[in-house]
Amino acid sequence: MSFLLNPQDPHFWTSVALVVFLGVLWFAKIPGMVAKTLDDAGAKVQAQLDEAKRLREEAQSLLAQIQTQKADTERAAAEMLKAAQADADRLRAEAAIKLEDDIKRRAVMAERKIALAESQAAGEVKAAAAELAAQAAEAVLTARITGATSDPLIDAGLSQLSVRFS
Numbered sequence: 157m158s159f160l161l162n163p164q165d166p167h168f169w170t171s172v173a174l175v176v177f178l179g180v181l182w183f184a185k186i187p188g189m190v191a192k193t194l195d196d197a198g199a200k201v202q203a204q205l206d207e208a209k210r211l212r213e214e215a216q217s218l219l220a221q222i223q224t225q226k227a228d229t230e231r232a233a234a235e236m237l238k239a240a241q242a243d244a245d246r247l248r249a250e251a252a253i254k255l256e257d258d259i260k261r262r263a264v265m266a267e268r269k270i271a272l273a274e275s276q277a278a279g280e281v282k283a284a285a286a287e288l289a290a291q292a293a294e295a296v297l298t299a300r301i302t303g304a305t306s307d308p309l310i311d312a313g314l315s316q317l318s319v320r321f322s
Contacts, residue, residue: 162168181187
């Protein structure tokens with residue numbers, strides 16, 4: 157440390173220059189400005205941290221709300237799905253009953269139509285048979301009348317008529 161007291165030593169002048177420089181800085185109030193700048197920067201960082209904390213709390217609150225809404229929406233969707241399934245089952249059962257009733261009604265109608273057609277066909281067959289029988293009788297009678305002047309059956313029938321009316 158002897159170099160600090162010897163003006164011939166270059167360390168002495170370096171030490172003096174350092175002390176003068178520090179004095180000028182102190183006289184120019186640089187340490188206060190540096191402290192103020194550091195305090196301002198610290199306050200700004202603290203404000204940013206406070207804002208980040210507030211934003212994080214808001215985000216967590218929003219997340220909780222969204223999760224609650226999601227759960228409510230999923231619950232409502234499940235209820236709607238159950239209701240739709242129940243409606244579909246009920247409609248399916250109603251449709252099956254209606255279809256069965258419709259099939260029975262159509263079967264009855266078909267049976268009625270068949271019975272009506274059978275009775276009409278039977279009537280037509282009877283009418284056709286009666287017509288054929290009449291035509292055959294006409295042909296037989298025509299053949300007998302043209303072939304003979306008197307028919308024993310007709311003569312016998314006429315004689316019975318005369319007995320009955322007398």
